[in-house]
Amino acid sequence: MRIKIEPRLIVPKWMSFLGLIAAILAALFFGGFLLSYGGLNPLVAYRQMFTDAFLRSYSPSDTLVKATPLLLAGLGVTVAFRMKLWNIGAEGQLLIGAWAASGVALFVMPPETPRPIMLLAMGVAGFLGGALWGLIPGILKAKLQVNEIISSLMLTYVAILFNNFFIYGPWSAGGFGLTRSFPRTGWFPRLLDFVDFVPAFRGMTAHIGFLIGLVAAVILAVLFRRSKWGYELKLIGDNPRAAEYAGVNLARHIMLAMFISGGLAGLAGMSEVAGVVHRLQENFSPGYGFTAIIVAWLARLNPLAVVLVAYLFGGLLVGGDSIQPAGIPLMIQGIIMFCVISADLLTRYRIRLVRPKSQELEALDTEVTAG
Amino acid sequence: MTQLDTNQPYALVMRGIVKRFPGVLANDHVDLALYPGEVHALLGENGAGKSTLMNILSGLYRPDAGQIIINGEPVTFNSPRDAIRRGIGMVHQHFMLVPTLTVAENLILGQDDIGFILDYTALEAKVAELSQKFGLAVDPHAKIWQLSVGEQQRVEILKMLYHGAKILIMDEPTAVLTPQEVEELFKTLREMAAVGHTIIFISHKLDEVLEIADRVTVLRRGKVTAVVDTAHTTKAELARLMVGREVLFRVEKKPANPGNPILEIQNLNAKNDRGLPALRNLSLTVRSGEIVGVAGVAGNGQVELAEVITGLRPAESGKILVHGQDITNKPATAAIDRGVAHIPADRTGVGSAPNLYLDENLIMKSYRHPPISKGWAINLSEAFRQAVQLIKRFDVKTPDVKTPARLLSGGNLQKLILARELSREPEAIIAVYPSRGLDAGATEAVHRRLIDERDRGSAILLISEDLDELLSLADRIVVLYEGQIIGEVPPKDELVDEIGLMMAGTKIQAGD
Ligand SMILES: Nc1ncnc2c1ncn2[C@@H]1O[C@H](COP(=O)(O)OP(=O)(O)OP(=O)(O)O)[C@@H](O)[C@H]1O
Ligand SMILES: [Mg+2]
Numbered sequence: 001m002r003i004k005i006e007p008r009l010i011v012p013k014w015m016s017f018l019g020l021i022a023a024i025l026a027a028l029f030f031g032g033f034l035l036s037y038g039g040l041n042p043l044v045a046y047r048q049m050f051t052d053a054f055l056r057s058y059s060p061s062d063t064l065v066k067a068t069p070l071l072l073a074g075l076g077v078t079v080a081f082r083m084k085l086w087n088i089g090a091e092g093q094l095l096i097g098a099w100a101a102s103g104v105a106l107f108v109m110p111p112e113t114p115r116p117i118m119l120l121a122m123g124v125a126g127f128l129g130g131a132l133w134g135l136i137p138g139i140l141k142a143k144l145q146v147n148e149i150i151s152s153l154m155l156t157y158v159a160i161l162f163n164n165f166f167i168y169g170p171w172s173a174g175g176f177g178l179t180r181s182f183p184r185t186g187w188f189p190r191l192l193d194f195v196d197f198v199p200a201f202r203g204m205t206a207h208i209g210f211l212i213g214l215v216a217a218v219i220l221a222v223l224f225r226r227s228k229w230g231y232e233l234k235l236i237g238d239n240p241r242a243a244e245y246a247g248v249n250l251a252r253h254i255m256l257a258m259f260i261s262g263g264l265a266g267l268a269g270m271s272e273v274a275g276v277v278h279r280l281q282e283n284f285s286p287g288y289g290f291t292a293i294i295v296a297w298l299a300r301l302n303p304l305a306v307v308l309v310a311y312l313f314g315g316l317l318v319g320g321d322s323i324q325p326a327g328i329p330l331m332i333q334g335i336i337m338f339c340v341i342s343a344d345l346l347t348r349y350r351i352r353l354v355r356p357k358s359q360e361l362e363a364l365d366t367e368v369t370a371g
Numbered sequence: 372m373t374q375l376d377t378n379q380p381y382a383l384v385m386r387g388i389v390k391r392f393p394g395v396l397a398n399d400h401v402d403l404a405l406y407p408g409e410v411h412a413l414l415g416e417n418g419a420g421k422s423t424l425m426n427i428l429s430g431l432y433r434p435d436a437g438q439i440i441i442n443g444e445p446v447t448f449n450s451p452r453d454a455i456r457r458g459i460g461m462v463h464q465h466f467m468l469v470p471t472l473t474v475a476e477n478l479i480l481g482q483d484d485i486g487f488i489l490d491y492t493a494l495e496a497k498v499a500e501l502s503q504k505f506g507l508a509v510d511p512h513a514k515i516w517q518l519s520v521g522e523q524q525r526v527e528i529l530k531m532l533y534h535g536a537k538i539l540i541m542d543e544p545t546a547v548l549t550p551q552e553v554e555e556l557f558k559t560l561r562e563m564a565a566v567g568h569t570i571i572f573i574s575h576k577l578d579e580v581l582e583i584a585d586r587v588t589v590l591r592r593g594k595v596t597a598v599v600d601t602a603h604t605t606k607a608e609l610a611r612l613m614v615g616r617e618v619l620f621r622v623e624k625k626p627a628n629p630g631n632p633i634l635e636i637q638n639l640n641a642k643n644d645r646g647l648p649a650l651r652n653l654s655l656t657v658r659s660g661e662i663v664g665v666a667g668v669a670g671n672g673q674v675e676l677a678e679v680i681t682g683l684r685p686a687e688s689g690k691i692l693v694h695g696q697d698i699t700n701k702p703a704t705a706a707i708d709r710g711v712a713h714i715p716a717d718r719t720g721v722g723s724a725p726n727l728y729l730d731e732n733l734i735m736k737s738y739r740h741p742p743i744s745k746g747w748a749i750n751l752s753e754a755f756r757q758a759v760q761l762i763k764r765f766d767v768k769t770p771d772v773k774t775p776a777r778l779l780s781g782g783n784l785q786k787l788i789l790a791r792e793l794s795r796e797p798e799a800i801i802a803v804y805p806s807r808g809l810d811a812g813a814t815e816a817v818h819r820r821l822i823d824e825r826d827r828g829s830a831i832l833l834i835s836e837d838l839d840e841l842l843s844l845a846d847r848i849v850v851l852y853e854g855q856i857i858g859e860v861p862p863k864d865e866l867v868d869e870i871g872l873m874m875a876g877t878k879i880q881a882g883d
Contacts (some may be wrong), residue, residue, distance in 0.1 A: 008404065079424040128813060226747055226748045226749060227747050227749065228738055228739065228744060228748070228749055229747075229750055231734075233739055234724075234731070235724055235727065235731075235735070238725065238726045238727055239720075239723070239724040239725060240719050241720055242721060242722065242723060242724045242735065243718075243724075244683060244703060244720065245681075245683060245703065245713070245715060245721050245735070246707075246735035246736060247682075247702065247703040247704035247739070248737070249702060266383075278412065327750045348414070
């Protein structure tokens with residue numbers, strides 16, 4: 001008996017969809033082993049996770065909070081991945097976006113600035129911070145053919161240390177790893193701010209960031225489908241030499257895509273500090289920028305699907321908070337990614353077991369199939 | 372349908388092969404029978420199903436129905452490996468070598484039983500023996516990317532022989548070769564046939580088929596329409612069997628009526644991919660209403676010339692003017708926007724995006740301007756409408772506009788590129804091997820289109836290795852040798868020998 005792997009010529013759409021579902025189920029299955037190893041009954045734990053993530057009255061709001069950075073950063077990753085530009089440094093771009101927005105809120109704008117202007121300034125700073133951080137690997141790739149996978153990842157570690165320098169150093173509040181809190185005008189409106197009008201919003205922390213992400217997703221969906229830029233991204237992604245032949249300036253597009261990709265990740269960081277933590281602090285992101293890669297990939301680089309997948313992953317994070325040990329949701333995420341990539345491979349290739357047959361048997365076999 | 376005589380000692384029989392793709396019946400009960408030691412040609416229009424049939428034989432596709440019998444024994448293939456194990460090897464229309472590996476490393480790729488440690492000396496000995504036996508000289512240590520197209524093809528053949536192929540399929544092997552390389556290939560094929568190998572040879576060049584093949588099977592729309600001995604047939608008959616009507620091998624044209632210079636190239640110098648000089652001090656003018664043919668053995672700067680003109684390769688020095696405007700080292704859009712069409716030599720690598728639909732491929736040059744562009748957006752319905760028209764006008768055979776370009780047959784992909792480039796009423800056309808891979812009927816149609824464009828006033832630079840094509844289309848011919856134009860000749864049939872000599876580097880004052 002031997003195992004053979006051969007490529008499939010045509011992969012039907014339903015098959016890749018089924019593959020995804022199977023991957024998620026498989027991930028939950030393997031995750032179950034982890035849970036029971038951690039001393040939990042997997043079924044009970046999953047039910048607990050699911051309930052917390054989706055069924056309680058607070059669930060939609062809590063899940064939206066976690067989904068927001070995933071959505072924005074996931075859209076950023078989508079832009080770059082569409083042209084096969086592997087920006088895996090969204091985490092770093094998110095951190096720099098958060099840093100820039102914090103700097104503007106704390107040190108540039110006076111605290112009494114009207115809220116819309118304050119938030120707009122923070123948003124612009126967050127976008128630009130992430131965009132410029134993304135532009136670095138973009139320029140390196142466009143001008144010097146430096147591999148963006150490595151440079152964007154490395155810059156993430158630079159970004160972590162960069163932020164730490166500020167929050168432990170010049171921006172530190174009393175030597176702790178955090179800054180002082182933003183003035184109220186630098187806070188995103190949250191549902192609980194409207195509790196006077198809608199009493200049910202009591203305690204709900206979902207903020208306007210998700211709406212921003214939703215708008216961004218719709219804009220990207222339209223651009224990808226209808227715009228010249230979307231067409232150019234697709235062309236470059238499929239055959240860069242044909243794109244050049246069609247007159248597309250590759251270097252400019254690489255830089256632009258990295259700029260926008262980083263900018264959206266930076267906006268995710270800004271939305272996180274303005275909407276959730278209200279200050280810059282160490283480890284405020286549990287790796288949103290990395291999870292965003294999984295989100296974008298699972299959504300098959302379709303911006304509207306990113307919204308849905310981000311919401312589901314938000315649920316996974318919320319549900320994960322309710323079970324101990326805390327590392328488990330992260331591990332399940334890892335397993336999901338692993339299973340998704342395997343499913344991708346399995347739908348593109350076919351694995352068969354072949355028995356060494358005698359000649360006669362094989363000939364018989366032929367007669368039957370040719371019949 | 373011909374009844375197969377199963378008592379014959381055939382090396383290979385394919386019987387009743389059916390292969391359906393969504394919207395196309397690519398093979399419709401095809402029968403094919405080959406004797407040992409025979410060179411058998413497969414002829415047919417673009418999209419007739421030749422490559423599909425061979426992909427079935429080489430284990431890449433599974434037939435929907437039908438049987439394959441090798442030396443009297445029925446077989447089923449589930450993968451190319453199964454076919455290789457049964458002694459069937461295919462050299463594809465587009466090569467499948469790994470550019471960064473050496474010749475020897477490419478040979479052992481895909482082998483089951485190489486073991487953990489490679490025995491290089493044994494491998495090289497075997498390679499040397501095979502090269503010697505069949506006249507396939509290559510350096511086993513050379514990296515693939517360093518080799519010319521002809522040498523790469525030799526590696527493909529060696530690879531098949533190394534894996535023990537007794538039946539060798541060659542899908543349009545000569546389309547990319549120079550005449551000298553074709554001669555060498557034919558010598559190799561004859562030697563292989565002489566020792567009992569069976570060769571299936573696909574080509575659209577009827578002269579070649581008559582020269583090398585013993586018998587011919589003709590396919591039309593997926594069906595076998597004839598099996599003939601080359602000893603008892605003619606070029607015209609083969610063309611008629613293929614296309615179903617008489618084909619003109621030389622299109623009629625009026626004398627040229629050249630107008631103003633449109634494309635002016637002055638003292639151009641450029642380098643090739645390896646950084647060596649590819650064009651040296653080249654000057655050339657193409658006027659409105661004339662076709663200037665560029666003759667030359669491949670690799671003498673043809674592709675580089677086309678690329679520099681169209682802005683895809685930097686010029687080291689010199690000037691390129693279109694309508695008197697300098698476009699030297701401007702972005703590719705400078706040439707595109709001034710109406711310079713470019714039919715590139717490499718239709719899959721450069722000329723098309725394989726996974727994009729046909730309409731998306733067709734707007735590659737026109738999406739920046741109305742009516743395809745609508746402000747920031749692309750007018751998708753207009754693109755679709757135009758695509759439907761172009762596919763009809765240029766006779767691209769496809770089930771649907773929303774088909775990815777990679778699923779088109781080789782010749783139909785070329786027609787798609789021609790449709791895109793010629794439909795924009797270009798001021799100048801840089802045509803590199805425009806009829807490569809086209810069947811006789813489609814070649815005739817393209818030639819007629821180029822002449823129509825000329826008569827409309829377009830300035831055409833026709834780069835070709837096919838002297839017949841140059842002689843029948845060009846109004847004057849320049850010969851390119853090592854990046855220089857070493858002479859100009861009028862397109863007269865009696866000057867073929869002079870042109871041949873000049874292509875080999877001899878400077879002579881021909882004609883006049
Ligand atoms: N994988 C595929 N999926 C769908 N359609 C296909 C596929 N491969 C080939 N076809 C279609 O089948 C038909 C036959 O194609 P094939 O490549 O066999 O033609 P061919 O005779 O080799 O033509 P050419 O001379 O142009 O190379 C064409 O209409 C082509 O579009
Ligand atoms: Mg073909």
